[in-house]
Amino acid sequence: MSDCLVVGGGIIGLSVAYELSRRGLAVTLIEQGDWGGQASSAAAGMLAPLKEFASPGPMLDLGMESLHLYPEWAQELEERASGDVQLSLEGLVTVALNGQEREQLQAKHHWQKEAGHDVHWLECNELRDVEPLLSDQVVAGIYSPGEGHINNRLLLRSLVTACRVQGVTLLSGCVVSGIAVKSGRVVGVETTSGPIRADQTVIASGAWAGIMMQMLDVAIPVRPVRGQIAAVSSVGIPLRTVIFGTTGYITPKKDGKIVIGATEDESGFQREVTMAGLASILNGVMPYVPALHAAAFLEAWGGLRPATADGKPLLGPVPGWEGLSLAGGHFRNGILLSPITAKRIADYIESGRTDKIEPFLPSRFLS
Ligand SMILES: Cc1cc2nc3c(=O)[nH]c(=O)nc-3n(C[C@H](O)[C@H](O)[C@H](O)COP(=O)(O)OP(=O)(O)OC[C@H]3O[C@@H](n4cnc5c(N)ncnc54)[C@H](O)[C@@H]3O)c2cc1C
Structure with a gap:
């Protein structure tokens, strides 16, 4: 049994799994297809919060913080994976x-x-x-x-290698078909390769996150x-x-x-x-x-x-379902926001504190 299970092997799931593992947790990452094979490899790889966000506020703050994390994040991944990710912050x-x-x-x-x-x-x-x-x-x-920008396909490849080097259990070609609940607490997932159990489950399944929440009758709109x-x-x-x-x-x-x-x-x-x-x-x-x-x-x-529905990502616990968190809804900026998302989700899993992710909590959609 893992400490942490991450569902979805796009840029967000890979970044979260890597960061949790770096912090000493036993992590399993599940992907139904190929690593990064959906939105994350389709992206242009721009790292441009000032261009993207039309007004000051929590999105711009999050984006700027993530941009500033990039040089160190990219260098660490390059070292871990022995490969260039072609980061270019030249304007x-x-x-x-x-x-x-x-x-x-x-x-x-x-x-x-x-x-x-x-x-x-x-x-x-x-x-x-x-x-x-x-x-x-x-x-x-x-x-x-x-x-600037990064080569997101090379970044994905480096993240997969870095996760492997770090000891993350990587399961690709494995479809999550249900969320396992025991006494009101999420204890893992059911998959095409059998049940997988963990203390904490993080859903990072991109455009499919809303569908996954429907498995628990939780209506969080992701389209x-x-x-x-x-x-x-x-x-x-x-x-x-x-x-x-x-x-x-x-x-x-x-x-x-x-x-x-x-x-x-x-x-x-x-x-x-x-x-x-x-x-x-x-x-x-x-x-x-x-x-x-x-x-x-x-x-x-x-x-x-x-x-x-409001253009902001979903970061943090799903109310009413202990042991379950979301890391998703990054819309046009998932590549930009991957390092800060990994950091914020790992901080939450470690400490249980939500103060730094307040504007992005899934609870805003659930009354
Ligand atoms: C054309 C385009 C251009 C873009 N340009 C930029 C850009 O320049 N800069 C930027 O920052 N962002 C950009 N983006 C946005 C960025 O690509 C996304 O925000 C980001 O990739 C989302 O990452 P993700 O990991 O949440 O989703 P995804 O990459 O879609 O990953 C989710 C994964 O979950 C898996 N999954 C789903 N359901 C299940 C299941 N039941 N079981 C197991 N696995 C499952 C999927 O197979 C998928 O691989 C662009 C996007 C597009 C489409």
Whole structure:
């Protein structure tokens, strides 16, 4: 019997399992398919809280804290797994194409600057010093030098190896079919490989977390929001920085790909790429970088972001079910938020204290 059982082998489950194991707990991690085979490998890997969150508050605070954990987290995983995760915190530009977008960005820059964040307002010529491939249509933007991206697929691979090295029991191809309860307390799960028992069970099953909660008749709304995303070759397109705008984003990776995305579709659990989706992401980024017209197309794929009704993640205990916690609902930012989620969930499991996860407690959906 493990101290802790984590359900779901995406970025969140792997990070939580690794952190719990690092702290000396005996951990089992269960994944129904391949490690990281769902939303986590579909992501663009951007680490960009200042770009992502439209206002100050607990989400931005969580995102900034996680961003600051990244260099140490990435280095530790690289050492444990002997592999590069291609972390790049070399800056991001959020750009405006017209007067209205400019005004909106200026207002954002204003509160970000007031709050002491490292952001710079750049007019079009200054922006081109940062990213010479930007088009003439770009009128101004915010430059945030500390944001960036990581190769999330390499990060997932490193996490699997780090978990293995750390002694986590890794079960892939194992479907959780029920939650085991004894005297009102969750004592583990039923699976296609038989029952697995633990003192603490953490559900990190991404877009499927709501379905898993229904096994206990607990109504916590998590829905899949499909993202369609594509990669083109960077040959002949030496982009320096991540570019983000209202109609799409462009992430130049260190592996020779430029990742461009992404749609947000309410399409249930369908992951496929549609003609309309692909057309919208490709057309969406052309106004920012005209050189992309000549880029060689490589691939396109889809993934299911786990979304909650209020856009905030679910971190912490499930009320009424001792021994059961949630780590999920990270929507567009699960890669960014993985180190802080691992830390916060492990803190809670160790101490039982919820003060640092108050805004994200699952209890907010249960009256
Ligand atoms: C197109 C796209 C672009 C994105 N870009 C970014 C980005 O740039 N930056 C960023 O931070 N985030 C990004 N995201 C969001 C990010 O990918 C997600 O927030 C994150 O991957 C969620 O991780 P997860 O581990 O909760 O879910 P998942 O990766 O989906 O993992 C959940 C796992 O649980 C398993 N599971 C489900 N049910 C069961 C069961 N019954 N038994 C066993 N296992 C089960 C699933 O098989 C799955 O592997 C993007 C997402 C998409 C789709």
